[in-house]
């Protein structure tokens with residue numbers, strides 16, 4: 001064979017054979033690929049969930065807790081996923097319980113019976129440093145026998161407000177099904193949502209407006225956004241102690257409002273579906289705690305707005321309200337110091353463009369009262385308004401329709417004081433330190449304690465501070481109460497900040513973590529707000545002056561206790577007092 005023929009045979013033959021083979025089989029391959037694509041296109045249902053939707057987090061949390069074993073890509077979560085369904089143990093003496101049961105009956109699923117023991121909650125809360133993974137791009141899972149897969153797309157862009165890089169995530173859930181269409185996906189999302197709703201025992205997310213500092217934001221208020229939110233453990237409603245005659249009707253009212261039938265009624269009659277409560281009273285009486293606990297109770301997230309500063313315009317507020325989800329609690333703090341007066345509104349014609357509005361010398365636009373008084377930005381959802389001084393509020397702000405109910409949060413009554421005492425010292429075995437044994441005679445001690453709290457003078461926050469200081473010793477707490485009360489009232493009279501209390505605890509054990517103590521101390525009233533004349537808080541202090549005499553002495557408490565040992569123990573601590581001077 002000639003060399004040319006050899007070359008042709010050696011190199012050309014395989015190429016020819018390969019070309020013939022490809023020509024022969026590529027058509028079926030192409031047909032197969034096209035058919036597959038066609039089938040996928042025809043029979044794949046998809047749902048896109050944007051970052052602004054709460055459901056995105058709920059889907060991620062559901063996947064993280066249910067399907068991690070199948071995930072082939074993981075990412076670190078930026079917040080703790082909620083726990084699975086949990087519920088509460090029925091308190092026999094809680095009149096609010098019936099209402100809660102009724103409410104949850106409308107949303108509960110059978111999974112609600114999967115109740116982890118209450119102690120789990122505490123264990124979980126200590127576990128905050130644990131790394132939490134969530135499924136990342138490409139994770140597959142099955143639901144009701146349908147194969148589903150989850151994709152996540154991240155888009156990065158520069159924030160027009162301050163030019164900083166931001167990212168937004170879109171989650172896509174796909175499902176391959178011949179005949180069921182989008183139904184399995186809808187059922188899946190419904191299931192995730194229900195589970196997340198049932199799991200609201202675990203916590204709530206609270207949002208605040210994202211940083212307001214930059215000039216770009218001030219000049220472009222419609223770009224204001226809520227921040228990405230902070231997950232907080234749910235505060236139980238039972239932990240906020242209120243007099244039953246306040247708590248029960250209030251809960252009933254809120255419960256009725258959130259009933260879907262009420263919503264239907266509002267929509268049918270073209271009435272804005274929202275409800276405003278003005279909670280007023282001295283600092284440290286539980287307004288914020290109650291609103292947050294309420295949100296947790298109904299599985300609603302909290303959107304917090306402080307109206308104290310001047311760095312937000314009405315357009316900014318409007319923009320924030322437009323972004324609220326359908327159901328939430330809007331917590332407006334310090335509305336009495338927001339400077340919202342009807343007169344202001346009348347003297348300030350509202351220009352169309354934000355930059356036409358008058359500016360303060362610092363360059364900030366003053367909020368125009370339309371934010372609260374004007375319908376367009378009135379909160380569409382049940383808001384809670386917190387104020388220490390309702391007298392300072394403009395009548396237009398508190399008129400019916402904007403504020404539907406005013407609720408006074410007052411100083412601790414004996415009932416509240418006794419309940420707080422009982423809650424601190426009735427510890428479950430999981431809460432007892434090594435050296436502690438379950439306390440005995442708590443009801444008697446609680447009575448003795450409550451009798452020493454003068455009416456109209458001491459806030460629940462102050463009581464919490466005292467009790468947490470003696471968290472491991474109820475007898476010492478009872479003995480120290482008279483001194484504590486005397487010192488608290490003296491401090492208020494002098495006008496100094498009672499947060500400066502330092503218990504004289506020689507020989508006693510400080511709370512191990514001190515967290516509650518610090519929290520209570522931070523929130524203790526400054527005398528300026530408690531005693532300020534003219535305001536409600538001041539009026540209240542004034543009114544209550546005659547009642548500010550110390551309550552029954554410890555000796556009376558002892559006789560009420562009818563307990564020799566307890567009496568002796570209390571006697572041992574008498575005179576030690578509470579406070580620097582050991583009065």
Ligand SMILES: Nc1ncnc2c1ncn2[C@@H]1O[C@H](COP(=O)(O)OP(=O)(O)OP(=O)(O)O)[C@@H](O)[C@H]1O
Pocket residue numbers: 239240241242281282283284285286287288289290386387388409460461462464519520523
């Ligand atoms: N009624 C209450 N029951 C149980 N704890 C309470 C109660 N009131 C206040 N506390 C405790 O006191 C602290 C401060 O309470 P909170 O912030 O809710 O008071 P506030 O009335 O909202 O005060 P402010 O007017 O300063 O915002 C919280 O840590 C809370 O635990």
